[in-house]
Amino acid sequence: MRTAPLVSVIVPNYNYAQPLRHCLAALAAQTHGPLEVIVVDDGSTDDSVAVADSFGVRVLRTPVNSGPSVARNIGAEAARGEILMFVDSDVALAPDAVANAVAILAAEPGVGAVCGNYDTVPMTPGGVVRDYRNLYRHWWFRIAEGSITGFMSTAIVAVPSRVWDEVGPWNPRLTQSEGADVVERLTARYEVRMTSTVLGRHDDDATLRIALSKVFTRTRVHIPFFLHRRRVVGVVTSAESGTGLASWLAAATAPLPLVAGPVWAALPALLLLAWLLSDARMYRFVLRTRGLPFTVVYAALHLLVNLTIGVGVAAGLVQWLVSRRFRRLYEEQAVAA
Structure with a gap:
């Protein structure tokens, strides 16, 4: 035996x-x-x-x-x-x-x-x-x-x-x-x-500041690793969530009602709804596990995290474009891997 x-x-x-x-x-x-x-x-x-x-x-x-x-x-x-x-x-x-x-x-x-x-x-x-x-x-x-x-x-x-x-x-x-x-x-x-x-x-993570700081940093530094491997989609999916695009567009279009009239408020609202529906299975799971009040808080925190991911992606791409040192450092790391 x-x-x-x-x-x-x-x-x-x-x-x-x-x-x-x-x-x-x-x-x-x-x-x-x-x-x-x-x-x-x-x-x-x-x-x-x-x-x-x-x-x-x-x-x-x-x-x-x-x-x-x-x-x-x-x-x-x-x-x-x-x-x-x-x-x-x-x-x-x-x-x-x-x-x-x-x-x-x-x-x-x-x-x-x-x-x-x-x-x-x-x-x-x-x-x-x-x-x-x-x-x-x-x-x-x-x-x-x-x-x-x-x-x-x-x-x-x-x-x-x-x-x-x-x-x-x-x-x-x-x-x-x-x-x-x-x-x-x-x-x-x-x-x-x-x-x-x-x-x-x-x-x-115990505080929102620590959580958002980690999300931003991890997203930003993943950019060169995945770009070097020609897998840009992996930047988002490997960071925290793969359903952030609609939330980023909702944030980007949120000022539209101020400059183009109240009717444009429908666009960011619809984008935000699309973002919520894209994770409907997850929210049903949270609702079953923790109840409605926590699910509402969960959705708000999840929105903040997704927006932070968007900022991290943008910062990483900008740093990739303008910083030769940033590109070279991670290219060397990827080759060493």
């Missing part, structure tokens, strides 16, 4: 002491064994290392803060498991998450990686912004279930070590596009599976 495979769980961490505590507690409660947990601390200045030490896991440290890709690579090089599982330090896995990922990889040799989803409930309570961000990401990953291409979440990923030897490592020079880079190499040889049977609670 074949024994269960050793799974090496690699947790990159930077100044996330409190979420890390929940992450490691969840790993200690996994139903799968044996398990090797490796925390790679990326130059934290809080008590993250002490938290990791208190759980008795293996702790490695980067000399200076170098980014999650570097931390993941250090963990992968030190891992002894047949399966590598990359789990961000702000994710607390469900007790059966590792076991379910292992079962898929064992049953289907053609699957080279299993990506997990976020639970509908965040790791810790944090208000409507956190609830919105968490629930939206759950929905986005949920409708992507099955074979995926183009982009993948890097927060929960299980890969057989033999596969990682072929397609790794994470590109340390890519700060926001490393998932798109790795999934390209994976899907050239294997299927990449997204599934909600591998679930984790996520410690998502």
